[in-house]
Amino acid sequence: MTAAQLTSHAYAEQFVPEDEVVEAARHAGTELGAPPIGTGGGAALRLLAAASRAQHVVEIGTGAGTSGLWLLSGMPADGVLTTIELEPENAARAKKSFARAGIVGQRTRVISGRALDVLPRMNDEAYDLVHIDADKEGYPAYVEHAIRLLRPGGVMAIDNMLWHDKVADPAVRDTTTSLLRDLGKQLRDDERLVASLLPVGDGMLAAVKRHTGAHGR
Ligand SMILES: C[S@@+](CC[C@H](N)C(=O)[O-])C[C@H]1O[C@@H](n2cnc3c(N)ncnc32)[C@H](O)[C@@H]1O
Numbered sequence: 001m002t003a004a005q006l007t008s009h010a011y012a013e014q015f016v017p018e019d020e021v022v023e024a025a026r027h028a029g030t031e032l033g034a035p036p037i038g039t040g041g042g043a044a045l046r047l048l049a050a051a052s053r054a055q056h057v058v059e060i061g062t063g064a065g066t067s068g069l070w071l072l073s074g075m076p077a078d079g080v081l082t083t084i085e086l087e088p089e090n091a092a093r094a095k096k097s098f099a100r101a102g103i104v105g106q107r108t109r110v111i112s113g114r115a116l117d118v119l120p121r122m123n124d125e126a127y128d129l130v131h132i133d134a135d136k137e138g139y140p141a142y143v144e145h146a147i148r149l150l151r152p153g154g155v156m157a158i159d160n161m162l163w164h165d166k167v168a169d170p171a172v173r174d175t176t177t178s179l180l181r182d183l184g185k186q187l188r189d190d191e192r193l194v195a196s197l198l199p200v201g202d203g204m205l206a207a208v209k210r211h212t213g214a215h216g217r
Pocket residue numbers: 029034035036037060061062063064065066067068084085086087090113114115116133134135138
């Protein structure tokens with residue numbers, strides 16, 4: 001990247017400012033070792049939630065609640081976020097983040113547990129948006145659950161799909177980078193989806209689940 005491109009990228013990342021509750025959640029996430037979504041990624045999540053009028057949202061990987069706060073700010077006022085988190089300490093901090101933001105209790109369900117234990121209990125085609133931001137080795141399985149959970153026209157958002165600039169470099173072939181590179185291409189070519197890799201934050205792959213039979217090409 002040229003210096004001008006770097007400046008534009010940094011400008012875009014900070015374009016939508018975060019409020020102080022989001023900032024505090026982001027710092028808490030970093031301290032807890034649960035890397036929070038950045039401001040650019042958060043603003044993109046808010047956009048996707050608003051554009052899809054996401055009433056029912058699932059998140060895999062709550063952290064300290066940074067991405068959840070962004071999602072909630074784009075959802076309708078009575079929308080419900082169900083977010084799954086392995087570490088009880090992170091889940092507790094996320095609940096605090098949501099309370100600090102004045103989110104009423106009925107709007108969030110923070111489920112403590114392993115995503116692959118929780119997801120199979122969730123209903124098919126009952127959700128408008130699924131955000132995936134947890135352990136990378138779980139991503140292929142989370143994606144399949146997300147496609148099952150989404151209504152036709154629903155949106156999937158997957159964080160870290162550029163994986164610290166390693167995915168774009170074909171010479172980098174460690175396990176996580178290869179997994180994310182392969183997964184991105186697989187989703188790009190998946191007939192069930194309309195996908196785009198957005199260069200916000202660490203890379204957000206966003207995809208809409210097609211209506212059956214609507215290939216539109
Ligand atoms: C990158 S952080 C999530 C950051 C969060 N989305 C945010 O913006 O603040 C990943 C989170 O996924 C959680 N996690 C890791 N493996 C998990 C699993 N198998 N099931 C559920 N959560 C998991 C971690 O404990 C961690 O809090």
